[in-house]
Amino acid sequence: GDKVNDKLVECTDPNREYPCPPPSPVRAVDFKPEGAVRRVRQPAHLLSREYQEKYKEAIAKMKALPASHPLSFAAQAAIHQAYCDGHYRYDPTEKNRPFDVHFSWIFAPWHRMYIYFYEQALGQLIGDDTFALPYWNWDAPAGMVIPPLFRDSFANPLYDRNREQPRLDKLVDLDFLNAPDDAPLIPFNGPKDDKYEQLVTKNLCTIYQQQIRGGRGARAFLGEKLCSDTDFRLKEINERSKRRQGGQRAKRDKTKSQGSLERMAHTALHVWVGRSGPPEGKTCTADTGGVLGHDGAFNCNNDMGFLGSSGRDPLFYSHHANVDRLWHIWSTKLGGEGFKDPEWLDASFVFYDDVANPRPVRIKFRDVLDTRNLGYTYDAESEKDLPWLTCKL
Numbered sequence: 001g002d003k004v005n006d007k008l009v010e011c012t013d014p015n016r017e018y019p020c021p022p023p024s025p026v027r028a029v030d031f032k033p034e035g036a037v038r039r040v041r042q043p044a045h046l047l048s049r050e051y052q053e054k055y056k057e058a059i060a061k062m063k064a065l066p067a068s069h070p071l072s073f074a075a076q077a078a079i080h081q082a083y084c085d086g087h088y089r090y091d092p093t094e095k096n097r098p099f100d101v102h103f104s105w106i107f108a109p110w111h112r113m114y115i116y117f118y119e120q121a122l123g124q125l126i127g128d129d130t131f132a133l134p135y136w137n138w139d140a141p142a143g144m145v146i147p148p149l150f151r152d153s154f155a156n157p158l159y160d161r162n163r164e165q166p167r168l169d170k171l172v173d174l175d176f177l178n179a180p181d182d183a184p185l186i187p188f189n190g191p192k193d194d195k196y197e198q199l200v201t202k203n204l205c206t207i208y209q210q211q212i213r214g215g216r217g218a219r220a221f222l223g224e225k226l227c228s229d230t231d232f233r234l235k236e237i238n239e240r241s242k243r244r245q246g247g248q249r250a251k252r253d254k255t256k257s258q259g260s261l262e263r264m265a266h267t268a269l270h271v272w273v274g275r276s277g278p279p280e281g282k283t284c285t286a287d288t289g290g291v292l293g294h295d296g297a298f299n300c301n302n303d304m305g306f307l308g309s310s311g312r313d314p315l316f317y318s319h320h321a322n323v324d325r326l327w328h329i330w331s332t333k334l335g336g337e338g339f340k341d342p343e344w345l346d347a348s349f350v351f352y353d354d355v356a357n358p359r360p361v362r363i364k365f366r367d368v369l370d371t372r373n374l375g376y377t378y379d380a381e382s383e384k385d386l387p388w389l390t391c392k393l
């Protein structure tokens with residue numbers, strides 16, 4: 001919330017590969033709800049040729065802006081990194097704890113805001129205020145592969161080379177983090193055999209679990225309250241497992257404070273898409289972002305595979321458009337209700353809203369609970385026959 005924002009310490013590291021986001025402006029105008037719904041987000045795999053070209057043109061223009069422009073592609077990626085890679089800290093008296101927009105009830109509204117301003121900027125860059133961010137429709141069988149639009153590596157601004165090549169054209173596993181290491185990769189365009197059908201069914205059940213069975217109530221679906229509550233819970237969990245493991249300190253398990261919207265298909269696909277291995281020309285060590293694995297070796301994940309770098313892959317934003325859509329469906333069609341706590345409703349962040357004349361805008365969580373306030377919606381067709389409304393396992 002405002003209180004949290006005021007305490008954050010800004011990113012100042014001059015040696016970052018990506019620039020720091022611009023410092024939080026002291027003066028920001030308040031967000032005004034949009035008067036009309038002009039943008040209808042569509043599934044990426046069903047876009048017309050014309051729309052595909054429009055999307056590419058917009059991204060190319062955003063990538064062409066100088067990195068110092070707050071709405072350049074580099075700055076957008078840096079914003080995401082700044083909010084999740086330890087660049088903002090709480091008041092040092094609170095042990096200099098890093099501030100993160102993941103692992104709590106901040107996740108859904110913050111990402112909704114972030115891609116809303118991104119989408120708006122893309123529209124401005126191509127002079128089309130009806131331009132809507134296409135979403136990666138991974139909850140429908142026909143969308144359970146990285147959309148072809150993102151895969152063509154020839155002069156395609158939507159392409160990113162830091163993806164895991166063998167998985168590019170394979171049927172996704174929405175429960176990838178729980179899959180055995182030797183689980184076979186299933187071609188998306190191969191025979192629709194038993195293996196294929198089983199994984200599709202399992203995927204639909206993962207979404208059913210995330211949206212319905214395990215997503216009852218705001219805390220279960222959107223995550224735990226940030227700050228002391230989350231920490232308290234973590235401490236409790238640690239204490240408990242410490243006792244169980246005979247005094248050994250358990251690893252902090254941040255997933256405990258995540259809602260099902262964040263913890264399940266969303267996270268699985270980050271890891272599914274991102275290329276594992278050190279940055280090009282470097283070895284994977286603690287200094288290059290490696291995480292020590294069970295085998296005693298360091299493991300590095302790139303772009304989508306690591307929160308700090310995931311905004312560098314254009315697919316990230318279409319991935320999050322679907323996360324956003326599943327929140328939208330939860331709170332409309334499925335009747336889910338958000339938090340009533342004013343600390344959540346009045347929490348606010350500042351984003352830039354105008355490519356020609358970047359202007360800081362303060363927007364609150366309560367402003368974004370209904371997508372119509374933000375001038376966009378999702379195509380009605382995609383909500384008609386949701387294939388995961390029941391689970392047949």
Ligand code: C2O
Nearest residue numbers: 080102266270307
């Ligand atoms: Cu900010 Cu999918 O993460």
